[in-house]
Each structure stands twice: as C-alpha cells, then as structure tokens.
Amino acid sequence: MTRYVLWGASWLFILVVLVTPPVMVLSEALRDGIGASVATLADPDAQAAIWLTLKVTLITVAVNTLFGILAAWLLARFRFFGRQALLALLELPLSMSPVVSGLVWLLLFGAQGWFGPALERMNIHIAFAVPGIVLATLFVTLPYVVRTVLPVMELQGRDAEEAAFLAGARFWQVLWYVALPGVRGALLSGVLLTTARALGEFGAVSVVSGHIPGETETMPLHIENLYNGYQSVAAFTMAALLGVLAMAAVLLRAAPAWFARWREKTI
Amino acid sequence: MKHSFFAFMRKTGTSLPGFRLTLGATLVWAGFLVAFPLCALLARPWQDGVGAMVAALHDSRMFAALWTSFSSAAIAAACNVPFGLMLAWALARGQLPGRWLADALIDLPLALPTAVSGITLATLYGPNGWLGAPLSRLGITVSYTRAGIVVALMFVGLPFVVRAVEPVLRNLPHDLEEAAVLLGARPWQVVTRVLVPPLLPAVVTGFGLAFARGVGEYGSVIFIAGNQPFRSEIAPLLIVVRLQEFDYAGATAVALILLVISLLVLLLVGSMRRKLALWSEPA
Amino acid sequence: MSVEVNALLRTVPGAQAPLLDNVSLHVPDGMFVALVGPSGAGKTTLLRAIAGLDPYRAGTVSLDGHVMTGVQARAGKIGFVFQNYALFPHMSVARNIAFGLDVLPAATRPPRAQVAARVAELLDLMQIPTLGQAYPSRLSGGQRQRVALARALATGPGVLLLDEPFGALDPIVRRSIRTWLRDLHDRLGLTTILVTHDQEEALEVADRIVVMQNGRIVQDASPQELDCNPATDFVMEFLGEAVSFPGHVQGGMMYAQDEAIQPFSVPAHLADGPATAMIRPYEIGLVPQATDSGPAPVRAVPRGVRGGYRHYAVQVGARSVPFFVAQERDGLALEGRALDISRARLFRDGRACL
Incomplete structure (x- = not known):
C-alpha cells in the first residue's frame, strides 16, 4: 500500500518537475510549425553561434582529454610531494561559480586586467574574443576527465603496465596499448561529460564573451539574446537543438553497456 | 638541479617511467588554467589598496545578494532532501515501474545546459506558463520572486541528492528491516531508527553538493529571478553587474567572498559527514 | 516454547515446483533441531516462514498452540539470527542488543537502568563484556555472531531461529562457537531451530535432524536413527x-x-x-x-x-x-x-x- 503511494508520488514528481521542461521546450519551438523553427536556424547569427560552439567544444575536449589522461596517470601511479594539493587544485573549478570562472580571465586579460593592455598593444585579443571563450570553457570543464578516469585507473593496478615496461614498451606505447584500454569506459564517460558541459556553458562564457552577435556568441548566449528579444520560437528552437546535443552526450555514456548487451543477444 | 627537483618531489620508488613528463604536463596545464587565474582572483582585490577593498565591503547591496544566494541555495537543497530520498528509494529499493526511464530522467537537470533550463523554467513558471498559471490561480507567484530562485535551484540540485543517497540505499542489506521488525519495531520505527540513520552521511553529502552548486548557479536562475537589487538579485548576477559597470574591484570582492564561503561550507559538510559516519570506519 | 508447523505451502509465481510443499513439523519445547539439505532445498524458506518474514499460501505456524498471523505477532517471541547477522551498522553493540527493548511502547518499555543491566548481562553471557561501545564494523566475524545472538535473545524469546549462523566464520571459530551455542541452548532452556548445509555440524549439535529436499521433508529423526536407518538414498549420501x-x-x-x-x-x-x-x-x-x-x-x-x-x-x-x-x-x-x-x-x- 505504502509502496503504491510512493510509486505514484515519485512518478508525479518526475512528470511535473523533470518531464515538463523538455516537453515544453519542444512545444514552444514547434509552436509555428516545424518549417518556421527550422527557418530560424538558417539565420546567419544562429549559424555562426552553432559553429563557434562546436569549435570551442572540439578544442576544449581535445586539450582537457589529453592533459586529463596524463594527470590521471600521474595521480594514479605516483605518490609525490604536493599530490593532495594538486588533486584539490584540479577539482577546484567544480566548486566555483561559473561567473567567477569567467571573471578570473577578465582579471588577467581584460582591458583593466594584468596583461590585457600589453597584449592589446601587440594586437592580441583574448577578453571579449574567441580565445577568452575557449579559456573560460577549458577552466570549467577541466576536472571531468581526471575525475572519471582516476578512480578506475587506481582500481586497475599497475601490474600490466609494469609488465609492458619490462617487455620494452615506451611510455606512449604503454599509455596507448595498456593503460587506456583498461579505462576505456571511464574515459568515454569523462569525454562526454566534458562535451556536454562545454556545449552548454553559459555563465563563464557570458562574462568573457562581449556578446557580439555573429562573432563571439555561442549557442547558449544566442539563446539568451533571442529570448530577451522576445523571439520565442527561435530561442526555443536553438534551446531544443542545444539540449538534444547535450543530452545525447550524457546518455551516450551508457552506450558501451547497450552495445555489450546487444552483442550478447546477437551471438 | 632539475633532476634533484624531481627526485625531491617523488616520494616512493616505482619502476614506472613517465613521472617527469606527466608531472610537467599536469603542472603546466593546471598551473596556467587554474592556479594562475586563481592568483589573480586572490590578489586583485588588494591591488587598489586595502582602503578600496574595505570600501568595496561596505556595500549593503552585495550583502543582500550574498544572503539571497546562500539562503535560497540552502532552502532549495533542504527541500530536495525529502524528494531526493523518495526518488532514491523508488529507484534503489522500491522497484518503481519504468525504473530505467526514471533513472535517465533524474540526470536531466545535470545534462540540460543552464541557459536552456533558465528560459524553460522562466516560461514554465511564468504567469501564463503550464505550471505558473495554475499556481497563480492559487495565489502563488513563482517567477520574478525569491520563490523562483528556489524553484530553479531545486531543479538543478535534485540529481546531486538522489545520486548521493541511491548507492548507499542500494547497498543497505535488506535483512536490517526484517531484523528490526522481528525485534518488534513498528513501520515508522524501522524507517526512523534503521533506514534513515545509515543514510545520513550520504544525505549530508548530497545536500552539500546541491548547496554548493546552488550558491554559484547563474544561467538557470537569472531568467526566472526578476533580478531586483536587494530582493531577488543573486551574487553571481551582481558580479556581472559590477563588471558591466567596470568595477573590477567590486566584482572581485563578491567573487572572493562567494568562493571562500562556498569552500568553508564544503569543509563543514565534510567534517559533519565524517562525524555522522564515525561508525563506518573499520578498526 | 513449542513450534508447530502445519501443511505449509509456499509458491512463487513463475516457478513450477513450490518452495515449500506441504511441510509439517513439530518441535517440542526445549529441543534443538537442525534443518539440513542441499542449497535450494527450502531450509531457509521454512525458517523464514516460521519467523513470518515471508508469506505462505496455505498452512499455519503455531507457537505454544497459538496460531501466528503476521510477523508483528511473533515480535519478541522469536529470536532470529540472520546469515550475515544484519547488525545495525550505525548503532553501537549495546544499542544493537537493546534495540528490541528500545522499540517497545513507552508503557511497557523497561526503565533505562534495567535495559542497561540486561545488555550487560547478555554481553557477559556472550563472553564479550568489553565490546558494548564498539561499532559492528570493528568486530570480527565471531564477535558479530555473538552480538547478533545477544540481540536476538534480549527480548527473552522462547524460540531461537538461526539461519546458517556459522557460514561466514573460519573453521576453528566455527567449531568452538558450535559447542558454546549448544551449551547456551541448554542453559537458557530455549527451543532452537538451526539451518545449515553442513551435516557434520548438524549431527554434532542437534537433538533431531530434519533433512529437506526439493521443498519437502525427507526424514525427521535423531542423529543416531538417521545414521542407522536413512530413509532414502539421498539422505544416506547427504550424511556422509x-x-x-x-x-x-x-x-x-x-x-x-x-x-x-x-x-x-x-x-x-x-x-x-x-x-x-x-x-x-x-x-x-x-x-x-x-x-x-x-x-x-x-x-x-x-x-x-x-x-x-x-x-x-x-x-x-x-x-x-x-x-x-x-x-x-x-x-x-x-x-x-x-x-x-x-x-x-x-x-x-x-x-x-x-
């Protein structure tokens, strides 16, 4: 009896709180028909925002995955002075407000920042330009790969790697052929979380971007712009596109499990 | 010289190579992307002299914004505890029909970009929204008030509570409940004495994570919050406002206080958790 | 306290054979009975049915001639020791033992001092007098076993049910705790039903051995009788x-x-x-x-x-x-x-x- 009440309450809560938002995004996006919403994506500013977001995401994922793997290896395999401090430093961006994560880059490279004026004279633009957006996104997504890969790598143990070294493999070979295959699932998960966060980052990017339509507007910033300009269909169409991309990234983390189950069934 | 530096850093001898390379790479990466900006954050407020910093602290609007952020985050995280417990129970123990779907939906607030959540919640709870309209007929206004902030923070914080409690609940042996019943405990005693206490450390963790996320949250809140100074203006928004006024010192002061208090709260939550989980430590 | 099990039937949807197939069993007051059989024979199922932990489709369980309905009716009358002890991890040993007294309604709950005295008495009886303030996670397997037993005995039950209580212990501890348990049974005048898959253990401690197979009782006899006159080839093989x-x-x-x-x-x-x-x-x-x-x-x-x-x-x-x-x-x-x-x-x- 109690069980049925709790089932009902759980599903009611899930429906009201968690299901209505995505359903509403779609219904708002398609209010004037699918043609109208697709047309809003053809707008040059919208196109520019989509391309900029994809570009920033690609750079961020590449950099943070490469260095994240190296850091995970370092923290999993070696005990050294300052290890705990380094670990805390790598996790810090998780407990910082996105706005602060953007602000720090302005303090360094903004017009009133430490290095901003000097770089400006050399004609290098970071704040209110694409490099600033990349830096802010790198900052907020920095912990994900390390955090997902590190525990699994520690669990793996070092036996296989030591055996590979004794067999004459070089560092990169061991990393590529021994260490990474063992943490494949966690690495995929970390990369996808990085992707989802990089696609959707709003607060940090908003602070450093300068909001120049067609130039420094990512998809989330463009959504804000459209929404504040009462272009509801365009805003929610872009929101639906961005939401689907980010959700796909998050849900894809379960893909290896599905694939394994599917293969089990077919064999 | 360089060699001795690495030798000094390294504590245990393992046969694995790659220490220098990975340490170097990690230090460059984390140093440039985290430590370096952090230094700017810590140093910048004092750059214009202590007087400027003290002046920046004499700002009642800042304190109002900080209070709004912290109190809303605390209320939202606290409200998430009972709902989170219920959902965690349904997923881990209650054999909820359609569990796989519910399980995926729980992560939705984490996956949804904050700007998307922001405009969606603002529309949903707006005066003409699907949920806002029925609520306003009941005399409850959510959007453009403090309540809106709490609703948005509850939305983004929910997964933290569920995901913190769920594994602990799943690993709690079933026979604890049976043992308690056989010893004469009535249903409510089973819940309050046997099921909830072992979950408390996880609940505290979930609360702490949801709270920390809520304090710094920006994108999902600003659209629904109304953003009136002294009333419904959150601290992260005030940072943005100060930046638009080119008041870097003011912006940095808010940011620094926000960061310090957040870290203190996380430390407090950590120590509370340890105290509550004293029993779980093996000899 | 005597236990009477009458034509107990337990089925699960989907499974062909019933888990308990018309099981009847009479255990007189003060007897030590061991339920043995291979895994899946229904021993634990029968024990849990006697405790009222699992529902059964037909049949009755009576204690001292009174038919028991729900698990609540049995609370306090039956002490149950779970296979993995099921100690409450967040309570000290003393609080674990006192649990059955602590949850009594205020009107019937003994005063604090009396509860503390009862806990101390049980700790002494279990030969672990100094462990009252320790938490279960710090105890060895044998110590947990004793705490679980003390908790089951705290309410003064007439029947003690033990589900594979020695399964998780190492062989040496097993042997010593086995004889100690038999001694305890005699001293407290309990009626004890023990589930085990180890026939030697059963032969050593029990007055009577009930051999189960496929949800049925195959033979119910004294160890000696069982050894001389096994009822089926299965019993013969199972006993050695x-x-x-x-x-x-x-x-x-x-x-x-x-x-x-x-x-x-x-x-x-x-x-x-x-x-x-x-x-x-x-x-x-x-x-x-x-x-x-x-x-x-x-x-x-x-x-x-x-x-x-x-x-x-x-x-x-x-x-x-x-x-x-x-x-x-x-x-x-x-x-x-x-x-x-x-x-x-x-x-x-x-x-x-x-």
Missing part, C-alpha cells in the same frame, strides 16, 4: 561419504553386479528384484583369500591416513572404491577374494527397503 553398488535380490541374497563383491544374505521378507546397496567406506571389509587359489582378484592400495582411519582404494571393475580401516587394526591383509559389504543398507527405487 557413501559407496553404492547396484544389483538384485534373489531368494534372500543380495547379488551386486560386480563380481568382486561377495553376495550377502538379506531378510527373507524382502521380495526379489533390483536393489542398490549403499555402504560407508569404513564399513567395507575384505574377504580373505584361500591360500592356494592363485593371484588375488581384489587388492587395496594405500591412500594415506586421516582422522584415525587408514584410507585405501580398491579397484572394482572400472571404478575405484574407497575403503577405510580403523588405524589400530594393524597388519591387515591387503589382498582378498572379494569385498564384504554385508553391513550395507538396501534401497529400492530410492527408498530404504530393509
């Missing part, structure tokens, strides 16, 4: 190593299929027909050979000494039959004309027929 020889009965004699087995006489009332002789290795003997009849057909090969017995293996046809001889019987001939299995039990269609 046994060797079986198929053959047939004819005219009051049992003839095994193997030539190397000496035919032996059986009671005349046994009808002619196929039968299986089953025997324990230490009951097998060698028939001495006449001195002048060539090489011996049966030859025992030594396989070492264990537990006071010399072990041998005898090649009979295609298989190797184990054969034990008490150690003090020295200088035994290791060759013979045939194997003597006249102490075997006879089974026909799986049931004892002797």
Whole structure:
C-alpha cells in the first residue's frame, strides 16, 4: 500500500518537475510549425553561434582529454610531494561559480586586467574574443576527465603496465596499448561529460564573451539574446537543438553497456 | 638541479617511467588554467589598496545578494532532501515501474545546459506558463520572486541528492528491516531508527553538493529571478553587474567572498559527514 | 516454547515446483533441531516462514498452540539470527542488543537502568563484556555472531531461529562457537531451530535432524536413527561419504553386479528384484583369500591416513572404491577374494527397503 503511494508520488514528481521542461521546450519551438523553427536556424547569427560552439567544444575536449589522461596517470601511479594539493587544485573549478570562472580571465586579460593592455598593444585579443571563450570553457570543464578516469585507473593496478615496461614498451606505447584500454569506459564517460558541459556553458562564457552577435556568441548566449528579444520560437528552437546535443552526450555514456548487451543477444 | 627537483618531489620508488613528463604536463596545464587565474582572483582585490577593498565591503547591496544566494541555495537543497530520498528509494529499493526511464530522467537537470533550463523554467513558471498559471490561480507567484530562485535551484540540485543517497540505499542489506521488525519495531520505527540513520552521511553529502552548486548557479536562475537589487538579485548576477559597470574591484570582492564561503561550507559538510559516519570506519 | 508447523505451502509465481510443499513439523519445547539439505532445498524458506518474514499460501505456524498471523505477532517471541547477522551498522553493540527493548511502547518499555543491566548481562553471557561501545564494523566475524545472538535473545524469546549462523566464520571459530551455542541452548532452556548445509555440524549439535529436499521433508529423526536407518538414498549420501553398488535380490541374497563383491544374505521378507546397496567406506571389509587359489582378484592400495582411519582404494571393475580401516587394526591383509559389504543398507527405487 505504502509502496503504491510512493510509486505514484515519485512518478508525479518526475512528470511535473523533470518531464515538463523538455516537453515544453519542444512545444514552444514547434509552436509555428516545424518549417518556421527550422527557418530560424538558417539565420546567419544562429549559424555562426552553432559553429563557434562546436569549435570551442572540439578544442576544449581535445586539450582537457589529453592533459586529463596524463594527470590521471600521474595521480594514479605516483605518490609525490604536493599530490593532495594538486588533486584539490584540479577539482577546484567544480566548486566555483561559473561567473567567477569567467571573471578570473577578465582579471588577467581584460582591458583593466594584468596583461590585457600589453597584449592589446601587440594586437592580441583574448577578453571579449574567441580565445577568452575557449579559456573560460577549458577552466570549467577541466576536472571531468581526471575525475572519471582516476578512480578506475587506481582500481586497475599497475601490474600490466609494469609488465609492458619490462617487455620494452615506451611510455606512449604503454599509455596507448595498456593503460587506456583498461579505462576505456571511464574515459568515454569523462569525454562526454566534458562535451556536454562545454556545449552548454553559459555563465563563464557570458562574462568573457562581449556578446557580439555573429562573432563571439555561442549557442547558449544566442539563446539568451533571442529570448530577451522576445523571439520565442527561435530561442526555443536553438534551446531544443542545444539540449538534444547535450543530452545525447550524457546518455551516450551508457552506450558501451547497450552495445555489450546487444552483442550478447546477437551471438 | 632539475633532476634533484624531481627526485625531491617523488616520494616512493616505482619502476614506472613517465613521472617527469606527466608531472610537467599536469603542472603546466593546471598551473596556467587554474592556479594562475586563481592568483589573480586572490590578489586583485588588494591591488587598489586595502582602503578600496574595505570600501568595496561596505556595500549593503552585495550583502543582500550574498544572503539571497546562500539562503535560497540552502532552502532549495533542504527541500530536495525529502524528494531526493523518495526518488532514491523508488529507484534503489522500491522497484518503481519504468525504473530505467526514471533513472535517465533524474540526470536531466545535470545534462540540460543552464541557459536552456533558465528560459524553460522562466516560461514554465511564468504567469501564463503550464505550471505558473495554475499556481497563480492559487495565489502563488513563482517567477520574478525569491520563490523562483528556489524553484530553479531545486531543479538543478535534485540529481546531486538522489545520486548521493541511491548507492548507499542500494547497498543497505535488506535483512536490517526484517531484523528490526522481528525485534518488534513498528513501520515508522524501522524507517526512523534503521533506514534513515545509515543514510545520513550520504544525505549530508548530497545536500552539500546541491548547496554548493546552488550558491554559484547563474544561467538557470537569472531568467526566472526578476533580478531586483536587494530582493531577488543573486551574487553571481551582481558580479556581472559590477563588471558591466567596470568595477573590477567590486566584482572581485563578491567573487572572493562567494568562493571562500562556498569552500568553508564544503569543509563543514565534510567534517559533519565524517562525524555522522564515525561508525563506518573499520578498526 | 513449542513450534508447530502445519501443511505449509509456499509458491512463487513463475516457478513450477513450490518452495515449500506441504511441510509439517513439530518441535517440542526445549529441543534443538537442525534443518539440513542441499542449497535450494527450502531450509531457509521454512525458517523464514516460521519467523513470518515471508508469506505462505496455505498452512499455519503455531507457537505454544497459538496460531501466528503476521510477523508483528511473533515480535519478541522469536529470536532470529540472520546469515550475515544484519547488525545495525550505525548503532553501537549495546544499542544493537537493546534495540528490541528500545522499540517497545513507552508503557511497557523497561526503565533505562534495567535495559542497561540486561545488555550487560547478555554481553557477559556472550563472553564479550568489553565490546558494548564498539561499532559492528570493528568486530570480527565471531564477535558479530555473538552480538547478533545477544540481540536476538534480549527480548527473552522462547524460540531461537538461526539461519546458517556459522557460514561466514573460519573453521576453528566455527567449531568452538558450535559447542558454546549448544551449551547456551541448554542453559537458557530455549527451543532452537538451526539451518545449515553442513551435516557434520548438524549431527554434532542437534537433538533431531530434519533433512529437506526439493521443498519437502525427507526424514525427521535423531542423529543416531538417521545414521542407522536413512530413509532414502539421498539422505544416506547427504550424511556422509557413501559407496553404492547396484544389483538384485534373489531368494534372500543380495547379488551386486560386480563380481568382486561377495553376495550377502538379506531378510527373507524382502521380495526379489533390483536393489542398490549403499555402504560407508569404513564399513567395507575384505574377504580373505584361500591360500592356494592363485593371484588375488581384489587388492587395496594405500591412500594415506586421516582422522584415525587408514584410507585405501580398491579397484572394482572400472571404478575405484574407497575403503577405510580403523588405524589400530594393524597388519591387515591387503589382498582378498572379494569385498564384504554385508553391513550395507538396501534401497529400492530410492527408498530404504530393509
């Protein structure tokens, strides 16, 4: 009896709180028909925002995955002075407000920042330009790969790697052929979380971007712009596109499990 | 010289190579992307002299914004505890029909970009929204008030509570409940004495994570919050406002206080958790 | 407190055979009963049904003649020790033990001091007087076992139910806690039902042994009776190593299929027909050979000494039959004309027929 009440309450809560938002995004996006919403994506500013977001995401994922793997290896395999401090430093961006994560880059490279004026004279633009957006996104997504890969790598143990070294493999070979295959699932998960966060980052990017339509507007910033300009269909169409991309990234983390189950069934 | 530096850093001898390379790479990466900006954050407020910093602290609007952020985050995280417990129970123990779907939906607030959540919640709870309209007929206004902030923070914080409690609940042996019943405990005693206490450390963790996320949250809140100074203006928004006024010192002061208090709260939550989980430590 | 189980039936949807198939059992006050059987036989199911933890479709469970309905009705009357002890991890040992008293309604709850005294008394009884303030995670397996027992006894139950209580302990602790448990049972005048898959354990502690198979009780008898007169070939095998020889009965004699087995006489009332002789290795003997009849057909090969017995293996046809001889019987001939299995039990269609 109690069980049925709790089932009902759980599903009611899930429906009201968690299901209505995505359903509403779609219904708002398609209010004037699918043609109208697709047309809003053809707008040059919208196109520019989509391309900029994809570009920033690609750079961020590449950099943070490469260095994240190296850091995970370092923290999993070696005990050294300052290890705990380094670990805390790598996790810090998780407990910082996105706005602060953007602000720090302005303090360094903004017009009133430490290095901003000097770089400006050399004609290098970071704040209110694409490099600033990349830096802010790198900052907020920095912990994900390390955090997902590190525990699994520690669990793996070092036996296989030591055996590979004794067999004459070089560092990169061991990393590529021994260490990474063992943490494949966690690495995929970390990369996808990085992707989802990089696609959707709003607060940090908003602070450093300068909001120049067609130039420094990512998809989330463009959504804000459209929404504040009462272009509801365009805003929610872009929101639906961005939401689907980010959700796909998050849900894809379960893909290896599905694939394994599917293969089990077919064999 | 360089060699001795690495030798000094390294504590245990393992046969694995790659220490220098990975340490170097990690230090460059984390140093440039985290430590370096952090230094700017810590140093910048004092750059214009202590007087400027003290002046920046004499700002009642800042304190109002900080209070709004912290109190809303605390209320939202606290409200998430009972709902989170219920959902965690349904997923881990209650054999909820359609569990796989519910399980995926729980992560939705984490996956949804904050700007998307922001405009969606603002529309949903707006005066003409699907949920806002029925609520306003009941005399409850959510959007453009403090309540809106709490609703948005509850939305983004929910997964933290569920995901913190769920594994602990799943690993709690079933026979604890049976043992308690056989010893004469009535249903409510089973819940309050046997099921909830072992979950408390996880609940505290979930609360702490949801709270920390809520304090710094920006994108999902600003659209629904109304953003009136002294009333419904959150601290992260005030940072943005100060930046638009080119008041870097003011912006940095808010940011620094926000960061310090957040870290203190996380430390407090950590120590509370340890105290509550004293029993779980093996000899 | 006596326990009466009457025609208990428990089925699960989807499964063909019932988990408990019309099980009836009477345990008089003060008796120590062991439920044994292979895994999946229904021992734990029966124990949990007696405790009221699982619902059953038909039948009744009565304590001292009163039919029990729900698990609440049994609370405090039945002490249950779970396989993994189910100690509350967040409570100290003392609070764990006191739990059954702490949850009583305020009107019937004994005062604090009395509860504390009861806890101290139980800790003493369990020989762990200093562990009151420790948490379960810091205890060894044997200590957890004692705490679980103390908690089950705190409310003064008349019946103690133990579900594989020694499963998680190492062999040495197992043995000592087993005799201690029997001693405790006698001192407190409990009625105890113990589930185990270890027949030796059961034979050692219990007054009566109930052998279960496929949700049914196969035999319910004293250890001695069980050893002498196993009801089925399964019981015979379950209680210890046994060797079986198929053959047939004819005219009051049992003839095994193997030539190397000496035919032996059986009671005349046994009808002619196929039968299986089953025997324990230490009951097998060698028939001495006449001195002048060539090489011996049966030859025992030594396989070492264990537990006071010399072990041998005898090649009979295609298989190797184990054969034990008490150690003090020295200088035994290791060759013979045939194997003597006249102490075997006879089974026909799986049931004892002797």
